[in-house]
Amino acid sequence: MNHVRCALAILLFVLTACSTQPAATQPRPTQPVAAQPAAQAPPGPTTVAPADSQRTNAPASGPVIPSGERELVAAIRGGSIEETFVKSVFPGFEKKYNVKVIHTVDTSVAALAKIQAQRNNPQTDVIINTDQSHPQAKTAGLIEKLDPAKVSNLKNLTSIALDPDGVGAVFGINTFAIEYNTQIYGEKGIAPPTSWNDLFDPKVRGHMAINGIDNVYGMMALVAIARANGADERNVEPAFAKLKALGKDLVIAKAPANLDEFLQQKEVWVTSNGQSRFFPLKEKGFSVAWVDPKEGPLLQLTYFDVIKGAPHPNLAHAFMEYVLSEEIQLILAEQQGWGPTNKNVKLPSTLAQKVPSIDIAEKSYRPDWTYINSVVDRWIDRANRELGK
Known part of the structure; x- marks a missing residue:
């Protein structure tokens, strides 16, 4: 009898211990229009982080991003443009900053209408604009002046790519x-x-x-x-x-x-x-x-603009720095045919013959x-x- 009581006691102890283990963390639902996010580490133990990492999500290089900014919401175009950004632009940014990019797809007119409707509670961080929709957004006060300290690549852009008031920047010549x-x-x-x-x-x-x-x-x-x-x-x-x-x-x-x-x-x-x-x-x-x-x-100039009151302003500026970099400008030329606006981009001779140059831009109407x-x-x-x- 004593053996039975002992066995029951051991069994009760094991069951109690198992019931106190935490449940597995449920994965975050994938956004239907989002690029595939970079893998993120599961939450660690509840210990106090060192002071220099407690408040930031800092990549190996580039701007320091507050830990609360873990998503970038981008309004882009569909078709081949969406394909290029989803496959070749967003993943590198996600990996670099350990964040997730969510994107929406609309025409320039429809996208601008959405931004206008959300102006009191912006849901988007950055938007692709053309030289038709960029001045509209600017006049309506929907887009933000860039901080040159956070977007150092501005100094590397050709003059045609710079807004006279420092609002947004041209990333592609078309x-x-x-x-x-x-x-x-x-x-x-x-x-x-x-x-x-x-x-x-x-x-x-x-x-x-x-x-x-x-x-x-x-x-x-x-x-x-x-x-x-x-x-x-x-x-x-x-x-x-x-x-x-x-x-x-x-x-x-x-x-x-x-x-x-x-x-x-x-x-x-x-x-x-x-x-x-x-x-x-x-x-x-x-x-x-x-x-x-x-x-x-x-001539058509294609902009990226930061939305005024963007929910993730630091991440939005980091993305501007990223998309204006030599690496991404070259990718966009190779895959999308956009002429680079970063003067430091070196195009292979065969590619340089295919994409619009600054000279062509200046001669086009x-x-x-x-x-x-x-x-x-x-x-x-x-x-x-x-x-x-």
Whole structure:
């Protein structure tokens, strides 16, 4: 009997000890639009950390980030741009700072509308802007002046990349011209385009597309077509007339990523597009070619801006420093075709021939975005009425 009592006592002791072990830590749910986060160490024992590491999440090099800033929320674009950032930009930043990057995908107009709606309680840290949406965000007071002490790469940028008031910075030079499918043009005996007006060649009717006018590339298409017909952004009548004449044969993409898909599926044979959209498709082996029309390409500058009142301001500045670094500028040139703005970037000769240079940027036509932003709502309303899209 005593042996039985002893055994029961031992069993009770073991069960009690097991019940006091802590439950396994549950993994944090993955955000559906987030880049894959870098692995983070589980919480350690409740001991007091040394003074120099108690309050910071310090990488081997770069700015010191407060421990409360463990996520960066970035508003970017879709398609190949999203692919490049998710695969080749965000992971290195996550690893360097032991943080997680969450990203959202929208067009420039839609992204700016969200930032405006959240201005009293910002949910985003950094945003990709174009030279159309950047001045809008700046005028509305939605984006922050950069601290040069935290973004030392500002001193390495070419002058065209610097905002006169120190708000945001251009990380990529892009040109806007004509992209077409060489295979289809060859099979059908269509002469390659040389002018913006070749978008209206009867042989490509029903297979020519532009982006929606509520997108910066759609706005640039209006300007380019107007310029090819003796006008400019202050008079887009010629552009609307030519687009309207296509009727139901006009293809309008809702977003640049959709246009990428149309090109890959060969539904669209020719379009106006940004070189940063063309470049990834070409590198993947698609039968597309790039043409600077005789009237000239248009210039587009692509910014990263820090949101005013960003929830993670130090991490946002660290990201600005990171994306303007020579390493990331080279990656963006290699994978996305953006011309670097960091003067210290050394491009291989073969790559230098493919991406826009400072010289090309200075020779390309730069639309008056201050004027366009003052009339763009009327353009969009008119496009909805007359183009039926």
